[in-house]
Amino acid sequence: MTAPTQPLPLHDPRLAEHYLSLIGDGDERGASELAVALLDGGTPAQRIIVDLIGPSQARVGELWAANEWSVAREHSATAVNERVLAVLAARTTIRPSRGRITLACVDGEWHGLPARMLAELLRLDGWRVDFLGASVPGRHLITHLHQTGPDAVALSCMIPTRLPRAHAAITACRAAGVPVIAGGRGFGPGGRYAERLGADAWAAAGEEAVTRLADGWPPPYVSDVPFLDSDSFLGDEEYTHLVRSRPQLIATAMSRLPATYPVAHHYDHGQLEATAEDLGHIADFLAAALYVGEEQIFTDFVEWTEGVLAVRGVPEAALRAGLRLIRDQLIDFPAAIAMLDAALAR
Ligand code: B12
Structure with missing residues (x-):
């Protein structure tokens, strides 16, 4: 052009x-x-x-x-x-005229660009922004808060697998007395997981965040985090088991794959590596769905993966085989089984 x-x-x-x-x-x-x-x-x-x-x-x-x-x-x-x-x-040099904000991506979250965009929008609106970038471990975030005393933490989470870490970060920021505005598509449609995980505010996009922070910040402190009901307890037994047994789950699924999906007998090194990676994503999204108690996190991911694999010539049967191989190892875990079945039924 x-x-x-x-x-x-x-x-x-x-x-x-x-x-x-x-x-x-x-x-x-x-x-x-x-x-x-x-x-x-x-x-x-x-x-x-x-x-x-x-x-x-x-x-x-x-x-x-x-x-x-x-x-x-x-x-x-x-x-x-x-x-x-x-x-x-x-x-565009702007003299800070508002307060100070720490902006960070959740631990393990490598989508740094959306947060960088937000940092610039806030800076242009007169905030002093400490942009900590991608994947900020919770303890370093908290140390930074103690050193700088910001008016807000803006926390970015683009993929739901990072929600357990987002929850830990939100809890720690609030305990340090700094209110949190959450954002990024990882927090779900309408930011509904942000509220459950105790964030003080949520915004869909950068400009909305600018408005939210400019008008009436900080929000009134709410001591009760609405999430903690006994039915969907964060980090319950199933979640903990899945996270702890992740390496074993993947290794076992890989060893059984050729028996259930014979095409895999002929996989080269790259294909095997990609398959193990995909099985890892299945485990991670399942863990996140269990953590938040939201089946949709898992079914959306499976639907998305199916589309991505299809255009790369990987048939649906391969994904089904992967899901079944994980399912077979989790028979004692009803919530996980229900999520895997819901995904397989689609
Ligand atoms: C670029 C990109 C990457 C790059 C990131 C590089 C970088 N430096 O940012 C890399 C290669 C690292 C990457 C990796 C992965 N990615 Co990626 N990635 C993307 C992509 C193409 C663009 C993201 C982006 O910048 N969007 C543009 C911004 C402007 O979008 P936006 O969401 O509207 O941004 C606004 C809001 O999110 C909001 N916002 C963001 N943060 C915050 C914070 C606060 C406080 C507030 C208020 C608002 C806010 O404000 C932003 C500005 O208005 C998206 C696809 C997409 N369409 O977005 C996938 C996407 C996010 N990735 C995806 C996936 C799956 C992955 C991987 C798991 C892939 C893999 N197989 O390894 C890894 C995970 C890495 C990790 N652990 O973080 C999926 C997520 C799917 C899902 N179920 O959620 C997506 C959606 C792709 C898709 N569906 O096609 N990815």
Whole structure:
């Protein structure tokens, strides 16, 4: 595609397409120049972040999931977007006029870009933001809070498997007296797991978070975390068993795989590695679903995995075999069995 001589208006689909082609080519300079041209032309940095960078990244995800882009191309495009955010940040110096916020991704959460976007939006709104980046272990987060005394912690969780760690972090932040605003798609539709895990607030997207923090922060302190009912106790026996026996579950499933799914006899090293990784994801999403007491976390994941595997030529039977091999090892665990059965029934 030929580069337009003038930057197109932000909502012109051709601009989005052009920007996507730049990040898809790993063209840091071109993408940065385009963003700067928009900025110089009067487009607010917030709009560039929300209306151009965000959707482009979501599109990257779709292209990867559809097997049109490789993981390497996805990584490269993500890196360009990070760079463009840094360029925008350097061009928009704002004196902090509000309080201070610590922004971190939950332990084991490597989706750092959405949190980085939020960091910039908050900074542009006058907050002093301590951006701690991806995968911040809970204890380091708490040490940081003691050292800096922020007005809020913004916690990002993009995949539900990190919810148990998110819960630990939320609990510790609240115990340290710092209210938590949670966000990211890992907290479920409408952020419903955020509330269950005791977060003080939740926002769907960056701009909503900016508004939420600007109006009436901190929220009134609620001492009762609504989650703790006895039916769906966090980290109950099934969850604990699954987490502890994860390596054994996967090893056993791998050893039994060729007997139940004969195609696997001919798997090469890469295919075996990918299969073990997929079985690990099954165990992790099942554990998260058990932890929160939400079957949908698991069934959504299985549905998504089926689509991803299908476009890569892996038949549904392979996924079914994996689910059954995990199921056969969990017969004494009724909640896990019910979730696996629900996924298999689909
Ligand atoms: C890029 C990417 C990655 C990169 C991340 C690089 C980086 N530096 O960020 C890498 C390669 C590391 C990665 C890894 C994985 N990923 Co990924 N990834 C994505 C992708 C393509 C884009 C994420 C993104 O940046 N989106 C753009 C932003 C703008 O989207 P957004 O959600 O609207 O962001 C807003 C809100 O989330 C909110 N927000 C975010 N944090 C916070 C925090 C607070 C406090 C608030 C208020 C708001 C808030 O504000 C943001 C800005 O408005 C998505 C697909 C997608 N469509 O999003 C998958 C996706 C998130 N990944 C997915 C998966 C499965 C994985 C892996 C498990 C893959 C694997 N097989 O290994 C691993 C897990 C790694 C881990 N443990 O964290 C799935 C999750 C599925 C699920 N069931 O939840 C997704 C949705 C892909 C999909 N469905 O097609 N991934």
